[in-house]
Amino acid sequence: MYTLSNVTKTYRQTNRTVHALRSVDLSIPTGQLVAVQGPTGGGKSTLLQMLGALDRPSSGEVRLGDAVLSAADDRELARVRARQVGFVFQNFNLIPTLTARENVETALAPLGTAGAERRRRSTEVLGRVGLADRLDHLPAELSGGQQQRVAIARALVKEPEVLLADEPTGNLDEVTRDEVMDLLELLWRDQGLTVVVVTHDSAVADRADRRLYIADGTVTSGAPRGRTAPRPAAAGS
Amino acid sequence: MFFTYLRRELANRRRQSAVVAAGMALAITLVIIVSSLSAGVEDAQDSALSAVYGVGTDITVSSPAEGPNAGGGGGQRFQFGAEDGERADGSTSVVQSRLHLSPGTASFSADAVDTVRGIADVEAATATLSLTNVTFEGEMPDPQEGGGMVRVAPGGGADGEGGSSFDVTTFSVLGLDPGETGVGPLTSVAVSDGRAPAADDAGTHTAVLDNDYATGAELAVGDTLEIGGTEFEIVGLVASTAATGASAADVYIPLDTAQELAELDGEISDIYVQATSATAIDQVQADIEAALPDATVNTQQDLASTVSGSLATAASLLSNLGTWLSVAVLAAAFLIAALLTMSGVARRTREFGTLKAIGWSNGRVVRQVAGESLVQAVLGGLVGSALGVIGVLAVNAAGITLSSVTDAPAGPEGEPAGGGPVRIGPGSDAAASTADIVLNAPVSVQIVLLAVGLAALGGLVAGASGGWRAARLRPAEALRAVN
Numbered sequence: 001m002y003t004l005s006n007v008t009k010t011y012r013q014t015n016r017t018v019h020a021l022r023s024v025d026l027s028i029p030t031g032q033l034v035a036v037q038g039p040t041g042g043g044k045s046t047l048l049q050m051l052g053a054l055d056r057p058s059s060g061e062v063r064l065g066d067a068v069l070s071a072a073d074d075r076e077l078a079r080v081r082a083r084q085v086g087f088v089f090q091n092f093n094l095i096p097t098l099t100a101r102e103n104v105e106t107a108l109a110p111l112g113t114a115g116a117e118r119r120r121r122s123t124e125v126l127g128r129v130g131l132a133d134r135l136d137h138l139p140a141e142l143s144g145g146q147q148q149r150v151a152i153a154r155a156l157v158k159e160p161e162v163l164l165a166d167e168p169t170g171n172l173d174e175v176t177r178d179e180v181m182d183l184l185e186l187l188w189r190d191q192g193l194t195v196v197v198v199t200h201d202s203a204v205a206d207r208a209d210r211r212l213y214i215a216d217g218t219v220t221s222g223a224p225r226g227r228t229a230p231r232p233a234a235a236g237s
Numbered sequence: 238m239f240f241t242y243l244r245r246e247l248a249n250r251r252r253q254s255a256v257v258a259a260g261m262a263l264a265i266t267l268v269i270i271v272s273s274l275s276a277g278v279e280d281a282q283d284s285a286l287s288a289v290y291g292v293g294t295d296i297t298v299s300s301p302a303e304g305p306n307a308g309g310g311g312g313q314r315f316q317f318g319a320e321d322g323e324r325a326d327g328s329t330s331v332v333q334s335r336l337h338l339s340p341g342t343a344s345f346s347a348d349a350v351d352t353v354r355g356i357a358d359v360e361a362a363t364a365t366l367s368l369t370n371v372t373f374e375g376e377m378p379d380p381q382e383g384g385g386m387v388r389v390a391p392g393g394g395a396d397g398e399g400g401s402s403f404d405v406t407t408f409s410v411l412g413l414d415p416g417e418t419g420v421g422p423l424t425s426v427a428v429s430d431g432r433a434p435a436a437d438d439a440g441t442h443t444a445v446l447d448n449d450y451a452t453g454a455e456l457a458v459g460d461t462l463e464i465g466g467t468e469f470e471i472v473g474l475v476a477s478t479a480a481t482g483a484s485a486a487d488v489y490i491p492l493d494t495a496q497e498l499a500e501l502d503g504e505i506s507d508i509y510v511q512a513t514s515a516t517a518i519d520q521v522q523a524d525i526e527a528a529l530p531d532a533t534v535n536t537q538q539d540l541a542s543t544v545s546g547s548l549a550t551a552a553s554l555l556s557n558l559g560t561w562l563s564v565a566v567l568a569a570a571f572l573i574a575a576l577l578t579m580s581g582v583a584r585r586t587r588e589f590g591t592l593k594a595i596g597w598s599n600g601r602v603v604r605q606v607a608g609e610s611l612v613q614a615v616l617g618g619l620v621g622s623a624l625g626v627i628g629v630l631a632v633n634a635a636g637i638t639l640s641s642v643t644d645a646p647a648g649p650e651g652e653p654a655g656g657g658p659v660r661i662g663p664g665s666d667a668a669a670s671t672a673d674i675v676l677n678a679p680v681s682v683q684i685v686l687l688a689v690g691l692a693a694l695g696g697l698v699a700g701a702s703g704g705w706r707a708a709r710l711r712p713a714e715a716l717r718a719v720n
């Protein structure tokens with residue numbers, strides 16, 4: 001359960017100020033699958049950073065359950081990221097020198113899980129995303145879709161409360177995109193996760209049970225619904 | 238996870254690891270070679286010094302060779318009365334030996350020994366009197382009048398005036414306490430024939446000769462030798478145990494006998510002092526200087542500067558060029574390691590950002606970065622140590638010979654004071670000893686540990702600079718940074 005009240009995020013640069021988020025009020029109940037859409041530069045990634053305890057807002061309050069993320073220090077934020085949040089990135093962001101299973105294990109390292117247990121759980125989660133026969137492959141030896149599955153396994157192995165994905169299908173072709181979305185949806189249904197997916201892709205957004213639209217730092221709920229063209233900004237990522 | 242990740246990074250980024258390790262290896266090789274050679278040269282200097290000053294002598298006390306008590310003064314003239322010598326065919330054949338203070342040496346009161354012994358942390362002290370015996374042997378035409386005087390040209394041994402011919406031979410005589418075995422010149426010799434000086438030799442006319450001198454002068458145990466016009470019985474021969482083979486004097490006689498013959502009652506020229514511990518040496522030196530303000534007080538370190546020859550050249554080369562070169566290469570290796578680590582971290586911004594985004598703490602990321610540089614540097618250090626040890630062994634196998642020239646005890650460089658008719662220059666037997674030493678550089682565990690420790694330090698410096706960069710990286714960079 002996320003509660004955001006009056007959240008703003010301002011980036012100050014030498015000659016100008018960017019308002020990435022402007023007094024956002026938002027609450028996301030546990031177990032919801034939310035799609036976030038909007039034009040490029042609208043503030044989607046910034047919102048995800050607030051939700052994912054990657055950064056603190058300039059003002060306002062961000063809560064995840066009872067934890068006030070907006071007031072936590074760096075150590076506490078790292079602990080929230082380690083235990084409660086799973087991240088999936090557009091560019092997969094796997095460690096190139098580690099095998100698929102070792103990449104998944106990196107998510108368990110900060111939890112202090114013992115080596116054998118780490119390997120067992122990683123192997124099990126990779127099996128669940130359909131990569132049981134790719135455990136010892138390096139990222140470069142995997143296709144884009146397979147790499148993103150490894151990234152999803154890495155996000156899920158810690159059994160987080162929320163899964164945050166920033167354009168997880170942005171670098172994938174249509175077939176792979178659908179496979180990855182099927183997988184995300186399956187996991188979401190199985191595990192009762194809260195899932196927030198940033199996407200430019202309406203096919204992806206259509207699967208969500210709630211859609212948010214962000215432009216110029218302002219969130220409007222379900223705005224694109226009912227529009228004839230559901231892609232508000234054709235700009236690529 | 239730490240070790241898996243570490244292993245994979247090193248294996249997959251071989252080129253960077255190799256550059257860092259190779260730089261460190263080069264630096265460590267140099268450090269080991271320079272340190273070992275320095276230690277070897279120091280050993281050589283020690284043995285060159287112990288030949289002259291005895292083993293375990295920490296400090297020597299002497300008197301500046303100026304003023305009324307200086308050796309080599311106006312007393313060096315031979316006077317012959319009309320009745321001296323044997324007359325034959327209108328010329329007179331004469332032999333006369335005189336014992337006097339060695340050139341460049343001055344005598345002072347033996348009371349100083351008791352003063353030194355009374356100083357705190359002095360383990361032992363013994364006094365010696367450094368003398369030179371000059372024997373004149375030759376023929377000269379009958380003098381016109383009742384007496385004559387011979388003037389010997391500088392350098393000695395030339396023809397005198399008026400068709401006379403003669404030889405002047407010199408040997409060094411050291412008066413010492415015959416019962417003292419703990420400190421002093423006798424600690425660096427071993428008996429090769431007969432016996433060593435003993436406590437009850439005091440006051441007797443017994444002499445112990447240096448083996449080399451005895452061989453050259455064709456003397457053996459049981460023979461007699463004329464010193465200062467008095468017959469001495471040779472009771473033993475001793476050989477130097479120092480690596481240089483050099484020794485303090487040609488002839489050793491009891492101190493009291495030496496004082497009497499040289500007409501220097503109660504006078505000595507040197508005191509050999511041993512401190513209770515190496516750390517006490519500086520304090521003992523200061524205390525002696527305070528108690529004997531007129532004396533020259535030298536530590537072994539001061540004395541090392543009196544060693545000259547190629548040994549000294551090697552020592553200064555190592556301590557100057559060698560040290561600077563090692564420091565420079567070490568600094569360069571540290572810098573290369575630090576820069577490569579920092580640029581490596583910059584290149585892996587997304588990687589570290591991602592790890593932070595999935596919950597890695599700053600500390601864990603920094604540890605990983607520092608661990609990588611530490612292992613690279615230590616690997617380089619180990620390779621460097623192996624190369625360094627091989628290098629040192631090669632130098633030892635090459636058998637490089639260094640020559641050392643050591644001034645005699647209490648012999649500050651320079652001309653002897655005064656200027657009598659017979660002059661014994663500073664280059665003569667009595668004033669300096671020359672020896673060849675084969676350089677043997679020790680490879681000690683300490684030096685290797687020090688070198689590997691330095692490499693580890695370099696790795697930590699590099700790791701700290703890379704880690705500092707990684708720590709400042711915001712986790713949100715993971716979402717932003719594109720390939």
Ligand SMILES: Nc1ncnc2c1ncn2[C@@H]1O[C@H](COP(=O)(O)OP(=O)(O)OP(=O)(O)O)[C@@H](O)[C@H]1O
Pocket residue numbers: 011012013018019020038039040041042043044045046047237
């Ligand atoms: N670290 C930063 N420093 C300065 N400005 C920033 C920073 N991060 C984001 N911004 C600005 O904030 C605004 C919102 O950026 P954000 O990345 O949230 O957009 P987005 O909706 O994710 O866009 P896209 O669809 O292109 O990914 C943009 O104008 C961006 O330039």
Ligand SMILES: [Mg+2]
Pocket residue numbers: 044045046166
């Ligand atoms: Mg974005």
